[in-house]
Amino acid sequence: MNPTNRTAAALPAPRYGRRLKWAQRRAAAAFLAPAFIFLAFVVVFPLGQAFVTSLYRIRGLRSSFVGFDNYVRTVTDEAFWSSLGTSLVFTASCVAAHLAIGLGLALLLNRVTVARTLFRIAFLMPWIIAPAIGATIFLWMLEPQFGVINYLLQSVGAISEPIAWLGRPWSALVSVILVDVWRGVPFMMLLMLAGLQTIPIELYEAARIDGATPLQQFRYITLPNLAYLMIVGTTLDIINTIRHFDIIAVMTGGGPVSATEVLPVLLYNTAFRANRLGEAATIGILLLGIVLAFSIVYIRAMRLDRDGGRD
Amino acid sequence: MIKSLKRAASLGSMAAILAAAPALAEPVTIEWQNINLTESQYEPVWKHMVADFEAAYPDIKIKPVLVARKDHWTKFVTAAQAGEAPCVVTTDIAPAAYNGYIQSLDALWNAEPEEFRNGWSEDIMRGVRFDGEVYGLPTYGGIYAEIYNRDLVEAAGLDASNPPETFAEYKTWAEALSGDDHWATAILGGPTDTTTRVLLSWIYANGGEPFDEDMTESRFAKDPKSLEAIKAYLGMEAAKLAAPGATTTNYLEQTNLFAQQKIATMRNAFWGIAKVVGDNPDLEGKLFVAMPPHGEGAAPATVARQGSVAISANCEHPEEAWEFIKFDAQAKYAIERALKANFMPLRNDLADAPEVAGDEMLSKFLTIGQSAIAYPPSHPYWEDISSGDIVEAVQAALLDPERTEEIFTALDEKLTEKLNDI
The missing domain is CATH 1.10.3720.10 (MetI-like)
Known part of the structure; x- marks a missing residue:
C-alpha cells in the first residue's frame, strides 16, 4: 500500500448526506469545467477535426467525402x-x-x-x-x-x-x-x-x-x-x-x-x-x-x- | 415628449455619422507576401516602391509579410486554408489556382488597355494562365546561365573568352578546373525545386523532352536525349568533377561553394551573382556568364524561372490589390529590381531600355533568355513533383550511378500515374 492509500484508509467514513454530496459534485464540476472546456478547445476539437479531415479527399479548398479511402x-x-x-x-x-x-x-x-x-x-x-x-x-x-x-x-x-x-x-x-x-x-x-x-x-x-x-x-x-x-x-x-x-x-x-x-x-x-x-x-x-x-x-x-x- | 424624441433621434444620427466618418476614412490594408522580401539586396528596392505607392494611393496601405524563402509556400497554404491568406502573393500559378488559393484575374486583366497588356508576350503569359484564365501577372524571371569565375578559369590555363559550347567541351574544362580540394562545379541534389530546375536545363540543352506537351506522360528515361543529359550531368560527381555531397546541395550551398572559390562555375540565375558578390566582394568584376553548354546536335537551351504575382481567393479588396500589382510592374521598378537586386525583367519593352542595355551582364542574361524554356511547367502537382519525386530520383542516381536508368524508369512510371491523378 502506498502512502496515499494509507492516508485515505485512515480518514473517517464521510458522514455527509446525499444532498451535500450532490453539492460537492457540483462544486467539483464547476472547478473542473474551465480546464475541461480549455482541453476540449485545444485537444478534443482539433483531434475531432483532424479525424473528420482524414475522411475527405482534399485538394486545396476543395474537398469530397471519401470515407476510409485515405486509410486504405x-x-x-x-x-x-x-x-x-x-x-x-x-x-x-x-x-x-x-x-x-x-x-x-x-x-x-x-x-x-x-x-x-x-x-x-x-x-x-x-x-x-x-x-x-x-x-x-x-x-x-x-x-x-x-x-x-x-x-x-x-x-x-x-x-x-x-x-x-x-x-x-x-x-x-x-x-x-x-x-x-x-x-x-x-x-x-x-x-x-x-x-x-x-x-x-x-x-x-x-x-x-x-x-x-x-x-x-x-x-x-x-x-x-x-x-x-x-x-x-x-x-x-x-x-x-x-x-x-x-x-x-x-x-x-x-x-x-x-x-x-x-x-x-x-x-x-x-x-x-x-x-x-x-x-x-x-x-x-x-x-x-x-x-x-x-x-x-x-x-x-x-x-x-x-x-x-x-x- | 415629441421634442425629446426628435432631439434624441438627431443626436443619435449625429453620433452615427461621427462614428462612421473615421471608418470611411480608414485606408484599405493590403497584405503582400513575396518570397524575396527578406533578401538584403531587394529590401531597399521594395521599400522605396511601397513608399511611392502609398504616396500615390493614400487610401491604400501595404503591409509586407516577411517570410523565409523556404517557408513561403507552407505559410501561404496554411493561411489560405484558414481563409486568411495575404491579398497579394508571389506563387506558382498552376498549383495555387488548382487548389483554389488564388482568384481569376481575367476580368481585371481584360479591362486593362491594350498597351498595358502588350507589355508581356503571349509566351510569358502562358505561365500565368490556368484553365484558359489569367491568374497572375509575371513580374520577374531567373534565366539560368553558366556563371564562371574568371580568375579560376585563367589559373587553369583556359581561355575565358571562349567558354565551352558543348557537353564534351564542358567536360574538358571541368577536368582542368578540378583538383584535390576544388571542383569545376556543384551538382544540385538537395530537397528543393532548384534541383529540378538545373536538371531540366541540362535536359533541354540536349534536346530532351522530359514531359509530353500536355503534361500527361513523364519521359525522363524513355526519351534517350533526356537520359543522356541526366547521365552526363549527374555523372560529374562520380568523376570527381563536382563537389562531393551533392545530395545536400541546394542554392545556398552552391553559392557558398562558388563564393568561397571551391567551385569555378555554377548554373544559376542572375540573382545568384548578387548573392555570391555579397558573400565575397572580392569577386566583383571577376565573373562572366555564358550560354549553358548543349549536347551534340542539339540547339542551345536553358530554363527561365518565372515569378508571378497573384491575388488570393479570400482577398476582399481585389481592385486595390490589382492597383498595387500594376504599380509594382511598372517599367521603372522592374529596371530598379534588375539593376539593384538582379531580378530579370519579364516585360517585352524593357530589353531595349538604356539602363538595361547598358548593363553588360544583364544584357547577356537577356540574350541567353531568348533560348530559355519557361519554368515551372503548368501542372497542379508540380510543387510535389519538382521538390519531391524528381529530387528523390536525382539523389538515388547520385548515390548509385550504375542504376540511373532504372531509377528514372521508375520515376517515369510514378510520375505518369501522378500527372493523370487529378
Missing part, C-alpha cells in the same frame, strides 16, 4: 511503411541511447561533490536549447566543405576527404540520431538523478559490509530501485521521440532518398509539399494511435504504482 490508401502505400520503419529505428536507437547515457551521467553526477550545480547546468544545456536551433548548429558543423567536424577529422588524419554526413542514407540517419541523443539525454539524466537520490544510503552501506562489489550494488540495489522510473521515463521518451519533427525537418527534410523520413516528416511533406491534407490527417491519426498505445503502457505503469505495485 495510406496503409497500402509503401512510403508509409518505410516511414514507420524509419520512425521505429530512430525512436528505438534514440530512446536506448538516452537511457544508457542518461543513467551513466546521473550515476557520475550523483557522486560529484565539487561544482555539482555547475555540472548539472552544463549537462542540461542541450535540453535548454530549442531543437531547431540545435539542429541548425549541427547542420553547419556537419557541412561537408566548411563544417568543423570534417575539418577536425581531416586535421587528425581520420579521414582523407570530406564526408557528406547528411548526404548518404545511413550516415544521415546516424547523424540525426546522434543529434537527438545530444538533445534528449538531459531529460533522462535528470529523471535518473532524482531517482538515485531517493535510494536510502543505508542499503549501500549494508551491501558494502556484506562485501558486495560496486557492480553488484548497481545490479541488486540501484537497478531495482530505479526500475519504475526507468519504465515511466522510457515510455514518456518513446512518446516524445516518435513524434519528433524539428531536428529532422531542419537537418535533412526527410532525405536523402527518404532515409530519414520519420512519420511526422512524412505527414508534413504530404500536407504541405503534396497538398494532400486528407492523407496527411490520416497519417496523423495513425501516429496518434501509436502514441496512444505507448500512453496506455505509461498509464498502467502509473496505476501499478498507485495500487501499491512498488511496495
Whole structure:
C-alpha cells in the first residue's frame, strides 16, 4: 500500500448526506469545467477535426467525402511503411541511447561533490536549447566543405576527404540520431538523478559490509530501485521521440532518398509539399494511435504504482 | 415628449455619422507576401516602391509579410486554408489556382488597355494562365546561365573568352578546373525545386523532352536525349568533377561553394551573382556568364524561372490589390529590381531600355533568355513533383550511378500515374 492509500484508509467514513454530496459534485464540476472546456478547445476539437479531415479527399479548398479511402490508401502505400520503419529505428536507437547515457551521467553526477550545480547546468544545456536551433548548429558543423567536424577529422588524419554526413542514407540517419541523443539525454539524466537520490544510503552501506562489489550494488540495489522510473521515463521518451519533427525537418527534410523520413516528416511533406491534407490527417491519426498505445503502457505503469505495485 | 424624441433621434444620427466618418476614412490594408522580401539586396528596392505607392494611393496601405524563402509556400497554404491568406502573393500559378488559393484575374486583366497588356508576350503569359484564365501577372524571371569565375578559369590555363559550347567541351574544362580540394562545379541534389530546375536545363540543352506537351506522360528515361543529359550531368560527381555531397546541395550551398572559390562555375540565375558578390566582394568584376553548354546536335537551351504575382481567393479588396500589382510592374521598378537586386525583367519593352542595355551582364542574361524554356511547367502537382519525386530520383542516381536508368524508369512510371491523378 502506498502512502496515499494509507492516508485515505485512515480518514473517517464521510458522514455527509446525499444532498451535500450532490453539492460537492457540483462544486467539483464547476472547478473542473474551465480546464475541461480549455482541453476540449485545444485537444478534443482539433483531434475531432483532424479525424473528420482524414475522411475527405482534399485538394486545396476543395474537398469530397471519401470515407476510409485515405486509410486504405495510406496503409497500402509503401512510403508509409518505410516511414514507420524509419520512425521505429530512430525512436528505438534514440530512446536506448538516452537511457544508457542518461543513467551513466546521473550515476557520475550523483557522486560529484565539487561544482555539482555547475555540472548539472552544463549537462542540461542541450535540453535548454530549442531543437531547431540545435539542429541548425549541427547542420553547419556537419557541412561537408566548411563544417568543423570534417575539418577536425581531416586535421587528425581520420579521414582523407570530406564526408557528406547528411548526404548518404545511413550516415544521415546516424547523424540525426546522434543529434537527438545530444538533445534528449538531459531529460533522462535528470529523471535518473532524482531517482538515485531517493535510494536510502543505508542499503549501500549494508551491501558494502556484506562485501558486495560496486557492480553488484548497481545490479541488486540501484537497478531495482530505479526500475519504475526507468519504465515511466522510457515510455514518456518513446512518446516524445516518435513524434519528433524539428531536428529532422531542419537537418535533412526527410532525405536523402527518404532515409530519414520519420512519420511526422512524412505527414508534413504530404500536407504541405503534396497538398494532400486528407492523407496527411490520416497519417496523423495513425501516429496518434501509436502514441496512444505507448500512453496506455505509461498509464498502467502509473496505476501499478498507485495500487501499491512498488511496495 | 415629441421634442425629446426628435432631439434624441438627431443626436443619435449625429453620433452615427461621427462614428462612421473615421471608418470611411480608414485606408484599405493590403497584405503582400513575396518570397524575396527578406533578401538584403531587394529590401531597399521594395521599400522605396511601397513608399511611392502609398504616396500615390493614400487610401491604400501595404503591409509586407516577411517570410523565409523556404517557408513561403507552407505559410501561404496554411493561411489560405484558414481563409486568411495575404491579398497579394508571389506563387506558382498552376498549383495555387488548382487548389483554389488564388482568384481569376481575367476580368481585371481584360479591362486593362491594350498597351498595358502588350507589355508581356503571349509566351510569358502562358505561365500565368490556368484553365484558359489569367491568374497572375509575371513580374520577374531567373534565366539560368553558366556563371564562371574568371580568375579560376585563367589559373587553369583556359581561355575565358571562349567558354565551352558543348557537353564534351564542358567536360574538358571541368577536368582542368578540378583538383584535390576544388571542383569545376556543384551538382544540385538537395530537397528543393532548384534541383529540378538545373536538371531540366541540362535536359533541354540536349534536346530532351522530359514531359509530353500536355503534361500527361513523364519521359525522363524513355526519351534517350533526356537520359543522356541526366547521365552526363549527374555523372560529374562520380568523376570527381563536382563537389562531393551533392545530395545536400541546394542554392545556398552552391553559392557558398562558388563564393568561397571551391567551385569555378555554377548554373544559376542572375540573382545568384548578387548573392555570391555579397558573400565575397572580392569577386566583383571577376565573373562572366555564358550560354549553358548543349549536347551534340542539339540547339542551345536553358530554363527561365518565372515569378508571378497573384491575388488570393479570400482577398476582399481585389481592385486595390490589382492597383498595387500594376504599380509594382511598372517599367521603372522592374529596371530598379534588375539593376539593384538582379531580378530579370519579364516585360517585352524593357530589353531595349538604356539602363538595361547598358548593363553588360544583364544584357547577356537577356540574350541567353531568348533560348530559355519557361519554368515551372503548368501542372497542379508540380510543387510535389519538382521538390519531391524528381529530387528523390536525382539523389538515388547520385548515390548509385550504375542504376540511373532504372531509377528514372521508375520515376517515369510514378510520375505518369501522378500527372493523370487529378
